[in-house]
Amino acid sequence: MYFQYGDTEINYLKCKDKKLAWAIEQIGHIERKLDANLFAAVVRHIVGQQISSKAQATVWARLEARLKDVTPLAVHHAASAQELQGLGMSLRKAEYIKDFADKIVSGDFDLQAVEQMSDAEAITALSSLKGIGKWTAEMILLFCLQRPDILSYDDLAIQRGLRMLYHHRKITRELFNKYQKRYSPYGSTAAIYLWAIAGGAIEGMKDYAPAKKR
Structure with missing residues (x-):
């Protein structure tokens, strides 16, 4: 896609x-190429921060092999931050991913609502997550949500x-x-x-x- x-x-x-x-x-x-799954797109961007594209692909492949399907529930139930770290990412990134999944599962963060927000609102909402800055939020809007501007x-x-x-x-x-x-x-x-x-x-x-x- x-x-x-x-x-x-x-x-x-x-x-x-x-x-x-x-x-x-x-x-x-x-x-x-697009990242059609919004949760997976956010996680992929967290994984890829400050590492090469090749390293990102390697860690992502391990994450998919470990979880089968990279969803909030899978991360919440199937992996601790330390287990995620063992896949080749830093502990801080692992904690960001766990925090993100936990907030969605608990209802503290409504990821689906982001899809209906304006660009500015979506960037603000995504940037409120640990490990997500404005640039990352903008890339998610472009390469996942296909925002035109x-x-x-x-x-x-x-x-x-x-x-x-x-x-x-x-x-x-x-x-x-x-x-x-x-x-x-x-x-x-x-x-x-x-x-x-x-x-x-x-x-x-x-x-x-x-x-x-x-």
Whole structure:
């Protein structure tokens, strides 16, 4: 399952921004996988914090093998924080995951309600959980809930993509807000292309950030 976008989003962004239009033409359609299960998506993001994608995949595979199905009840009943730690994550992450599952099982946190909230409300609700910051909440909104207008200032690759596409040395908050407003209401589609640009999808593009002093 992939993030859904099409002619409506692409044509809008192309009309709004000539440089992005050029990049979209160069790159073509992008398929970005989704996390359809909201609970599993949150847990996966907690697991993946500050480790490589390969390490995240390894720990996640162990978690799935241990629980069979990564659900609040499975985590609540079948695994202690120490057991989760034994799968290759830090104890702190294990405690965050246990706390999250326990809150859902007890009714202290209504995860399904998040799906009906506005972007701002959902980010606030998810950020109230231990181990979930604003950036993680934004990624969950984009890659799990398919919200159409998520462009994260805290995402370093987004900033890199903006620098590369528009030849900026630095992306200030004010500058970011200008592009966010320009791309809205299809910021998520723009984000997918900026990530691709940052990852080297267009040969010859470079990052204009000043070189770090040694």
